[in-house]
Amino acid sequence: NAGVTQTPKFRILKIGQSMTLQCTQDMNHNYMYWYRQDPGMGLKLIYYSVGAGITDKGEVPNGYNVSRSTTEDFPLRLELAAPSQTSVYFCASSGLGAPPLYEQYFGPGTRLTVT
Amino acid sequence: AQSVTQLDSHVSVSEGTPVLLRCNYSSSYSPSLFWYVQHPNKGLQLLLKYTSAATLVKGINGFEAEFKKSETSFHLTKPSAHMSDAAEYFCVVTGSGNTGKLIFGQGTTLQVKP
Numbered sequence: 001n002a003g004v005t006q007t008p009k010f011r012i013l014k015i016g017q018s019m020t021l022q023c024t025q026d027m028n029h030n031y032m033y034w035y036r037q038d039p040g041m042g043l044k045l046i047y048y049s050v051g052a053g054i055t056d057k058g059e060v061p062n063g064y065n066v067s068r069s070t071t072e073d074f075p076l077r078l079e080l081a082a083p084s085q086t087s088v089y090f091c092a093s094s095g096l097g098a099p100p101l102y103e104q105y106f107g108p109g110t111r112l113t114v115t
Numbered sequence: 116a117q118s119v120t121q122l123d124s125h126v127s128v129s130e131g132t133p134v135l136l137r138c139n140y141s142s143s144y145s146p147s148l149f150w151y152v153q154h155p156n157k158g159l160q161l162l163l164k165y166t167s168a169a170t171l172v173k174g175i176n177g178f179e180a181e182f183k184k185s186e187t188s189f190h191l192t193k194p195s196a197h198m199s200d201a202a203e204y205f206c207v208v209t210g211s212g213n214t215g216k217l218i219f220g221q222g223t224t225l226q227v228k229p
Contacts, residue, residue, distance in 0.1 A: 004158075031214070031215045033215075033216075033217075040124075040221070040222070041221055041222070042119075042205055042219030042220050042221045042222050043159075043205070043217075043219045044219070045216060045217070048214060048215075048216060050214055056214070058216070090158060090159065092159075094215050103149075103161055103164060104161075104215070104217060106158040106159040106160075107158055108157065108158045109157075109158055
């Protein structure tokens with residue numbers, strides 16, 4: 001079991017460029033999440049998905065898009081990158097079970113710099 | 116709305132002395148509460164969780180936390196700090212709805228001095 005994997009680990013973007021952050025989990029979890037972590041802050045939820053084909057906005061969705069075509073993959077798309085999107089991005093997943101008992105499993109993160 | 120406040124942004128202890136990281140929460144219903152740890156340049160790892168069973172919860176690496184509903188607190192403790200405990204610690208509460216969403220505190224940096 002690899003758990004939750006994220007690629008790339010690091011990326012530098014120029015303002016206005018676009019990119020996709022990849023996230024894959026091999027635990028057959030229905031629930032997946034994208035967070036961003038700014039320096040000295042806790043994690044803030046960008047988007048989440050409760051199953052293939054179903055996504056919804058979190059706390060800070062502006063400037064991002066997601067899709068969930070399979071159970072395993074949950075890519076995060078940045079369109080027209082801005083310096084405010086410089087952050088560390090974490091993907092997480094959690095399994096079925098009577099809520100709110102979910103434990104979320106986190107990937108190692110992607111460190112993104114926009115200059 | 117649910118929220119979490121970690122009362123200390125930075126805690127410094129000497130190796131071998133007790134650790135106390137404080138967390139207060141606000142929730143309109145009986146929440147689940149978690150403590151996660153993040154070592155430098157790493158992802159987050161679950162330390163322990165409270166899910167309405169025993170109010171004293173034991174986690175990994177000798178950490179434990181006590182849920183006190185009357186004080187809306189979920190403080191994290193460890194009797195004796197190790198150098199390897201130096202990390203960022205997050206207190207987390209479940210958000211509303213059945214989506215498993217989590218609300219994170221701002222984090223407490225634990226420094227352990229030799």
